[in-house]
Amino acid sequence: MTRDGGTAHRDGMNDPLSTTGLLAQVLPAQALTAEVYADPPRVVLFPDEEAVIARAVDKRRREFATVRHCARAALERLGVTPGPILPGERGAPRWPAGVVGSMTHCAGFRGCAVAHATHLRTIGLDAEPAEPLPDGVLDAIALPEERSGLRRLGPGVPWDRLLFSAKESVYKAWFPLTHRFLEFDQARIELDPAGGFTATLLVAPPSTVIGPLTGFTGRWIHRDGLLITAIAVPAQI
Known part of the structure; x- marks a missing residue:
């Protein structure tokens, strides 16, 4: 984890x-995507990218390189x-002018x-293994009302991990709009078992080019041992 059923998706x-x-x-058609399920044997990085991970361990190098392989595609x-x-x-990727991602x-x-x-206007993504959170993490990232809400949901989905993932997507969508950090307890998530979620921001609404920012809506999917959450805010709303 970081702060920075079925097989249909693997066509x-x-x-x-x-x-x-x-x-x-889980994203609208305006968002173009690329993903992989294993690290390619050789991914060529630009020299400036190589410099960023010059002293990184192998796991970090592979993650860094492969996700940029996806980004370039x-x-x-x-x-x-x-x-x-x-x-x-704060580690947020710097996209080309006129691009969000x-x-x-x-x-x-x-x-x-x-x-x-x-x-x-902005995109927020998070992928997590479809496994329960480690002991103690839920108490650290969830509000009391969120923990109560999880207990009302049915079996089959690791809802605690999905809640964490939704909060990560919220942060990734929030930061490019505000350039401000957001704590876990500053967004309240409501998970919809049908595949959606809403996030209410519990901070004074910052002014952005799209007006006061009070929350987000997103979508989620649970497949093949993975949880994916996503937020996409239209440019014109």
Whole structure:
């Protein structure tokens, strides 16, 4: 975890990179996606990217390189010539001018979604293994009313991990709009078992170019041992 049922989504499993997988199922058509389920043996990075991970351990190198492999594929689908994708403020990726996007990775999944800023204002993505959170994590990230809400949900989904994932997606959608940190207890999540969620921001609404920001809506999917959450805010709302 980081702060930075079925197999239908793996239509492209013979192709190591898929553009019609999980992410495409939880995002609008304006967001172009790419994802992989294993690290390709060789991913070429730009020199500036290599410098970022020069001293990183192998696991970090593979995550960093593969998710950028996905990002470049998604940018090419968008008609944007890919260049270095470097970490910016608080580690958020610096996208080309006129592009919004989000990247995510966990064990068994790396993915990215991008869009023209004229179509979407911001994107937030998170991928997690479909397993319960480690002991003690739920108490650290969930509000009392959120924990109560989880107890009312049915079996079959690790709801605590899904709640965590939704909060991660909220943060990734929030930060590019505000350039402010958001604590776990500053957003209240309501999970819809049908595949959606709402986030109410528990901070004074910051002013943005789209007006006061009070919350987000998102979608989620649970497939093949993975949980994916996603938020996409239209440019015109």
